[in-house]
Amino acid sequence: RGAPGVYIYTRGWNPTARLAEQKIAALEGGEDCKIFASGMAAVSSALLRFLRQGDHVVAVRSLYSVTYRFLREFAPRFGIDHSFVDGRDLKEIAAAIRPNTRILYLESPTSLVFDLQDLAACAALAKQRGIVTIVDNSWATPIFQRPIELGIDVVVHSASKYLSGHSDVVAGALIASQKIVDEVVHHEHAILGGNIGPFEAWLLVRGLRTLPVRMNAHQAAAIEVARFLEAHRRVRKVHYPGLPSYPQYELGRRQMSGTSGLLSVELDANLDGVRAFTNALRLFAIGVSWGGYESLALPIAVTDVKPEERGYPIGLVRLYIGLEEPQALVEDLEQALRAW
Incomplete structure (x- = not known):
């Protein structure tokens, strides 16, 4: 993207995708949004934006299965460790934090058994320790839950689910501060290539309307x-x-x-x-x-x-x-x- 409103290469920025991003950012109360070709592209980009070799992640145990596999199978190849917690007890979360913990990854409610985490308390704890918080908000959507207002740093979605709402799109979304989104666009989105097509973005806009x-x-x-x-x-x-x-x-x-x-x-x-x-x-x-x-x-x-x-x-x-x-x-x- 060149000057505001000027689009030069659709893999990075596209006007139809941009419309969807602006709508989702407004719904979530975030400064900006980037949409992806899948929910896991958004989740992976969010995690990789902050993680380096030697880092540690604390995550809820009852995660979406592929996010669980990212932490169990993929991240260790790059020297990234993790600890799984139940998530319902803030003391357990605090006890799992190490000096090298970089991310607290939440999913509230969790997949399959729908346990909640106290998002405001988790966000406050993480900020005290200098840890980034990421939450998957696919279940509640911003209609029923706005994690950024509770202090969460990054919100991710499988937009294949409620945001599109018609079982005909595979997409993902990442919502955060302008600084974080800009960094993701320049690095993880550009390098890993998880870009969504304009037609899928248009279908996503259609779904958001209802x-x-x-x-x-x-x-x-x-x-x-x-x-x-x-x-x-x-x-x-x-x-x-x-x-x-x-x-x-x-x-x-x-x-x-x-x-x-x-x-x-x-x-x-x-x-x-x-x-x-x-x-x-x-x-x-x-x-x-x-x-x-x-x-x-x-x-x-x-x-x-x-x-x-x-x-x-x-x-x-x-x-x-x-x-x-x-x-x-x-x-x-x-x-x-x-x-x-």
């Missing part, structure tokens, strides 16, 4: 479905921050203005029972992504996530509540829960 309406609809439906599941005899536990019975419900009310449509259940079933339940679903498709119109189910035992390594029960099934009629989804779940 984001508030969609998020409120997802929330209303998910609460109805979660209440049904919580009362069912074949469900051991529902992981959903929107339920008053959720252990961190009050923290959620403090730092989020709402809850989205992604939750998980622990079925009172073995692997055969989980398989029977999933195969009996009629409205819920089986899928690893989420954020679009259609409701999805994902039994964790059949994914690349290792339940025993991450501490997940064999009966854990993630449910994405789409935009279908909530009662129809409840009826589908009810008949599937009779399948074993």
Whole structure:
């Protein structure tokens, strides 16, 4: 990009992508945004911007699986160490910090079990120690949570999910101060080449226009479905921050203005029972992504996530509540829960 409004090479800057970036930055309350060809391109760029050989990362254990792999498999090749923490206890996070800790990586709520971290407290702790905070805000979106206002340095998104909202885009976003975004654009984005195409950026802009309406609809439906599941005899536990019975419900009310449509259940079933339940679903498709119109189910035992390594029960099934009629989804779940 040359002078303001002058675009000279689309791999670095593109006017359609720039429109999406300006909208996302405004929604998150950040100074600027850079969008990428995938969520992991944004996550990797955020981590690599601050990490050098010999550095250490503290991260929540129940991360998105590929972010988890970045820290477990990729970063050690460059002499970067990590410690995983539960994330719900600030004292545990503080105890994990070392003199060489450079990043505190958060995901609130976490993937699969949806534990929260106290973002304001984490940000304050990190600032005292000179540590950069990064949070994945894909679950709540800026409609329901604005981490920068709570003191977080960098926000990342899988924009393939709610921000685009139609299951037809793969994209990512990084939101931060102008200084950080400029550095990412000049280094990680330019060198690693995770640039998004103009058409995908246009689809992302289209999705952003309906984001508030969609998020409120997802929330209303998910609460109805979660209440049904919580009362069912074949469900051991529902992981959903929107339920008053959720252990961190009050923290959620403090730092989020709402809850989205992604939750998980622990079925009172073995692997055969989980398989029977999933195969009996009629409205819920089986899928690893989420954020679009259609409701999805994902039994964790059949994914690349290792339940025993991450501490997940064999009966854990993630449910994405789409935009279908909530009662129809409840009826589908009810008949599937009779399948074993």
